[in-house]
Amino acid sequence: MKIKVLLAASALIGALASPALAADPTGLWQTPTNGGQVRISRCGQALCGTLVTSSHIRADADARDENNKNASLRSRPLRNLPMLTGFTGGPTEWRGGSVYNPADGGTYRGTITMTNDNTLRLRGCIVAPLCKTQTWTRVQ
Template sequence: CGTLVTSDHIRTDGNARDERNRDAAQRNRTLRNLPMLTGFTGGPTEWRNGSVYNPADGGTYRGTITMTNDNTLRLRGCIVAPLCKTQTWTRIQ
C-alpha cells in the first residue's frame, strides 16, 4: 500500500481536497494521507497487479512498482497497455 503524505499541492494548501474523484461522495476527503497504492502483490523489488489512484484526474489505474534502489521506486500506471505513464518516486529523508 502507499499513502500520499505530501506534495507541492499539499504544501501550498494543507487542506486540499480530493476534488476530482470520480465518486462524488469522496471529493471532500483531504489529499494528505490519501490511499494511492492498493492491492499490490510480489516483492521484494517488484510488485504487480495493484491499483494506482491519481488525484490529479480522479482515475484509478492498474499498476506495477519497481524498486530501483533503497530510496527510489518506479511506478507505472496503465489504462490499458501500452497506454501507460511512468513516474519515479524518491524517498523523503
C-alpha cells in the same frame, strides 16, 4: 596453507550462491510531480501508500480530492489520501495493485519496481500499452 585456500574458496562460493538482499520499498518517497511525498507501508501481505504532502497540501492544508471521478469522494482530504493499494509480490517487483491519481481522479492498474535501495519505478496503466511511468526517490 591448503586450509586457508579452501576456506577462502568456500567463503567465495557461499557469497556468490547467496541471493542479494532486496531493497525495502517501505518508507517515504518523493514523486516527480507537484512536490508529492507518498508513504509506502505494508498492509497485510500487500503494499499500500498514502499521500503525505504535496504542493497543493502545503498551499492549503484542507485541500480536498476535488477531481475524484466518484462525486461522493470529492470531500476527502488530500493529506493521507490512499494512493497505492493491493500491490503484491516482491522482492523487487510488486504487481496487481491500483494507483489513484488525485490530479485527474483516475485509478489505474500498477506495478512497482525497485531499481535500487533509493529509487523505484511506478507504472500505471489504463490498459497496456496506455501506461505512464514515474521514478520516485526515497526521502532520507
